[in-house]
Amino acid sequence: MKTFLITIIAFFIFSASQAQDSEYRTDIPVHDPVVIKQGDTFYLFCTGFGVAVWSSPDLKQWKREAPVFAEAPTWANDINPEFKNHIWAPDITFHNDRYYLYYSVSAFAKNTSAIGLAVNKTLDPTSPDFKWEDKGIVIQSVPGRDLWNAIDPNLVFDEAGTPWLNYGSFWNGMKLVKLADDLKTVQNGPEDWYTISRRERSFELDDRNPGDGAVEAPFIFKKDGWYYLFVSFDYCCRGVNSTYKMVVGRSKDVKGPYLDRFDKSMFEGGGTLVLEGNADWHGVGHNSAYTFDKQDYLIFHGYDAHDNGRSKLLIREMKWDSDGWPIVKLEE
Template sequence: MKNSLLTLLAFFISFTTWSQDQEYSTVIPVHDPVMIKEGDTFFLFSTGRGIAVWSSPDMKKWKREEAVFPQPPTWATDVAADFKNHIWAPDITFHEGEYFLYYSVSSFAKNTSAIGLVKNKTLNPDSPDFKWEDQGIVIQSVPGRDLWNAIDPNLVFDEEGTPWLNYGSFWNGMKLVRLGDDLKTVQNGPDDWYTISKRERSFELDDRNPGDGAVEAPFIFKKDGYYYLFVSFDYCCRGVNSTYKMVVGRSKEVQGPYFDRDGVSMFEGGGTLVLGGDKDWHGVGHNSAYEFGGTEYLIFHGYDAKDNGRSKLLIREMNWDSEGWPIVSLEN
């Protein structure tokens, strides 16, 4: 675990110290990327100090923007005492005239975690309306109380327009909770909480230990009457030793159950492989998925085998086979 933490720290330093004065770059160091378009500009948010932000006119060349949080969220150290404004795994949505950006505050390898929400009327930093306003905690996990980890959020709306937040990493799997109309208040009725993906652990469940049921980073993408649940299996953040890979299942209902191509439930460890690492990229994962201009894309990070395992942004077109399953290639 010590070596893993040192490796992870090296990666975090490599991309959080990236010069904000640089011109556009075609190769950018990221973890856990999500993307949205405002006007003619694409904005990418990723794990980093204060939440890393990039902008691009074409999804090919990128410019570093100011972080969302120059100073840590005021509540963060109450959740994780060792928090140093390194914010994980954001998720961005435009809804009813505002941008909703969810984010994760956590202690590494612990479920001492919380998902927060910050809002803005625009992503254009030159606009007079540009101002990030933190909304505080959406949901929190506590060791000794919860068998899940409140990180890696993703917002999705069902066919009736009801908002749901899916999230999770290790422990007892990926959770789905219904939100109120404010997109912040968690509903607590018997039909408001679901486990939508998990993997078997080799030892008894312990709410203070993540275990080896390596699944995290859920993202739900709607297409042709199905909800497609992407998750990442195995291990990130280990450079050339990373084993990350992306798998998928689908359901007609946002609550699931989600089944893979072979009919195995993701609640029982199922998941059809979408993309794994190869000789050039040792571990690829923590994806998001979007449609821009009639083309669908998978957005994710991978560890570059030719650059000492550094984590970098990867964007690939997503196609579909005759049975409605995604096809993605690492070849660009």
């Protein structure tokens, strides 16, 4: 009888947890979020095992979906032998009737890293066309060779329709590289690579040391003829001790230079503050930016001071001042 009761109790606990996980939630654990809308549904991709995925009808109530990769990409262990399918910082774009998902495979605090690409015809998991096809490595960084880190990808198209991938974390800053029309092949001419943001403290580094020039998570948002480059300064991933903050610069040319409000180049450590943590959120950052239904949004994560510093999803409306700089309020 005792065994039977234990079995029944365990069944109900399991059923309750499954039901809770399948329901829409507002308070979801998220790191490095990006969002896209297909039809009437928003899909959120973020750091997690196999790339974590959530869906929502309204950007408020979220439902967990199956991850992109049930098993690690076949090439990932060649990059990092200790890789356990915990994939970082994805980016999602719809182009030429396909969804292009960039993602990061890395070892923490090392530039043993690579950016991969997966493609799908649809984001609707109930569609017969739903299938992620991994395209493999786009770009790789190697200790002892590179002064940059191949993580935190973001795809942007310039006014001519040319695709560019910006990415980076610590070391010598954020990189911008031109891609071929397949959105995978990196171009390697003298006009195809740029450094678009870095911290002043990172100007002289050893290639095996990330240094203390804490900048990462680039995201370029186009508005009113400007390219706005958002990056995150300082430190994530430390719970209540996180010091993340978001800054921005802008340029008329996707290649830069990106200048802040006071005309300081982000190549020289510049950046106008957009948002930083407060007593409720200890560190906010790694943002993406979008226009949905004529409203601009800043989407990012923050460390909840009232929940042991757990990282959670934050979505805020983004306004603009008379000079064309973004205004975002942390408290709703």
